[in-house]
Amino acid sequence: MIEAENLSRRYGGMLAVDALNLCVRAGEVVGLLGPNGAGKTTSLRMLAGFLAPSGGRARIGGHDVERQPHAARCALGYLPEGAPSYGEMSVLGFLLFVARVRRLSGERRRSRLDAVIQQLELDDVLALPIETLSKGYRRRVGLAQAILHDPPALILDEPTDGLDPNQKRAARALIRGLARDRAILISTHLLEEVPTVCSRVAVIARGRLLADATPAELEQRSRYHGAVSFSARGAGPARAAISLLPGVDTVEVDPLNGRVTVFPKPGRPILAEVQGILAAQRVEVSEFALERGRLDDVFRSLTADPAEAA
Amino acid sequence: MSALPAVLRRELAAYLVTPVAYVFIVIFLALAGAFTFYLGDFYSRGQADLAPFFSYLPWLFQVLVPAVAMRLWAEERRSGTLELLLTLPVGRGAAMFGKFLAAWAFIALALALTFPLWLTVNYLGHPDNGAILAAYCGSLLLAGALLAIGTGLSAATRSQVVAFILTEVVGLGYLLAGHRLVLGLVQGWLPPGVADALAGFSFISHYEAIARGVLNADDVAFFVLTIVCWLGAGVLLLELTETG
Numbered sequence: 001m002i003e004a005e006n007l008s009r010r011y012g013g014m015l016a017v018d019a020l021n022l023c024v025r026a027g028e029v030v031g032l033l034g035p036n037g038a039g040k041t042t043s044l045r046m047l048a049g050f051l052a053p054s055g056g057r058a059r060i061g062g063h064d065v066e067r068q069p070h071a072a073r074c075a076l077g078y079l080p081e082g083a084p085s086y087g088e089m090s091v092l093g094f095l096l097f098v099a100r101v102r103r104l105s106g107e108r109r110r111s112r113l114d115a116v117i118q119q120l121e122l123d124d125v126l127a128l129p130i131e132t133l134s135k136g137y138r139r140r141v142g143l144a145q146a147i148l149h150d151p152p153a154l155i156l157d158e159p160t161d162g163l164d165p166n167q168k169r170a171a172r173a174l175i176r177g178l179a180r181d182r183a184i185l186i187s188t189h190l191l192e193e194v195p196t197v198c199s200r201v202a203v204i205a206r207g208r209l210l211a212d213a214t215p216a217e218l219e220q221r222s223r224y225h226g227a228v229s230f231s232a233r234g235a236g237p238a239r240a241a242i243s244l245l246p247g248v249d250t251v252e253v254d255p256l257n258g259r260v261t262v263f264p265k266p267g268r269p270i271l272a273e274v275q276g277i278l279a280a281q282r283v284e285v286s287e288f289a290l291e292r293g294r295l296d297d298v299f300r301s302l303t304a305d306p307a308e309a310a
Numbered sequence: 311m312s313a314l315p316a317v318l319r320r321e322l323a324a325y326l327v328t329p330v331a332y333v334f335i336v337i338f339l340a341l342a343g344a345f346t347f348y349l350g351d352f353y354s355r356g357q358a359d360l361a362p363f364f365s366y367l368p369w370l371f372q373v374l375v376p377a378v379a380m381r382l383w384a385e386e387r388r389s390g391t392l393e394l395l396l397t398l399p400v401g402r403g404a405a406m407f408g409k410f411l412a413a414w415a416f417i418a419l420a421l422a423l424t425f426p427l428w429l430t431v432n433y434l435g436h437p438d439n440g441a442i443l444a445a446y447c448g449s450l451l452l453a454g455a456l457l458a459i460g461t462g463l464s465a466a467t468r469s470q471v472v473a474f475i476l477t478e479v480v481g482l483g484y485l486l487a488g489h490r491l492v493l494g495l496v497q498g499w500l501p502p503g504v505a506d507a508l509a510g511f512s513f514i515s516h517y518e519a520i521a522r523g524v525l526n527a528d529d530v531a532f533f534v535l536t537i538v539c540w541l542g543a544g545v546l547l548l549e550l551t552e553t554g
Contacts, residue, residue: 048397073399084390100316101398
């Protein structure tokens, strides 16, 4: 439903987006994840038809964004970066304007307006000028505008930015609910957002796509995947024994809180063995955990600038 | 094209909720009155017509119309709503034309509010009302041409001040194009054909032809073409400068 094919964009001599290939199908929420300046917003702007690509193609619902701009725009709901809206208009006035431009009329306009106002809890602010609203409300007005015509494809640039934790949770639940029958592409730099919202993650940095995988697959790439960590008093001798286990790669101790993390060799389960040693040596364990993998760790290793790392 | 009325309606509402509209109307009417009665010697001329009013009107428009046009696109660019508007199913041409029409309707409203002048001359004597109507049409066309320049140039920048100044300069060029001063300056060194062509772009000579009471197809076509060309240029500017 949302497709990028070798999508590229140049600003002067700088390549902001370099041959991006991405496909979001109905029922999926794909998170475009990357550090600031990675090319997320530029990519989304090309897909939404605001920026003309320097090369490649963007398609929304099968319609080429450049050649069939009208059909592509009708199939898309778009929340631009920063959720811009006309400050002097009231919330209702603004939504009515979007409804008119989108050619919603009569009963359908009324029912869609009611639906988004209820979904985004805008009842209390309908008559207020948008410029007087808090950042969270403005973001919700932007989301309401994007889903007003019930589009089959949605592109949301940082949809939860500026929301408080409760509103973030509500917005994520809304996005997951919307995903049932449509294609959604969101950009974010919040790692916590990925496992809670996205069914797939596309990691980009310096304009290039570095990974396209499910959150679980990404977690497996972490060196923390399958690692065992515990806090215990007087674990010195046990630590030595654990480091000799055949499946164990390294053992690290956090210098701040003394927490021990045992890293396995790739693909070797070590949970039972570590537990065995701790029990045999009667170590008093206050906390014990099997790590699933850490996204921040994967994110860092994927997006680290090779020049800086060297 | 059916998104155009939505754009028009929004823009017109945007004028009416900001103080700009009321400031514009008050200043326009005050200056129009002052020019007509003091500079134009409305009473002492002893003629029942609106010639004093219509002869100063182009200069009043030259000063005030760019102020109406400057926000049309520059404000969208500055506040980021340009990205919203251009990704809605509104063609660029329709958005440009909708904005222009809204501003033009607003200026038409200000112009219509000068009706007490018309009532006055009809009370004082028996003016040629057909000629007055033609002159009003000419004024509206002239204002439309200036407005189209401003709308087009507003698309090039995110600064309303830059849009305003550019429009003042270009508008002044069009107003002065047929003036004796300018023609006298260029006739010496430009080939006669070019100087004549330049004079042909004069807003004043086309406007005065209509203001005399002759709604000539040539003059009307000149203004309509000017409007279309500048709005078209604005659409091109929108596409060229789209860097977000």
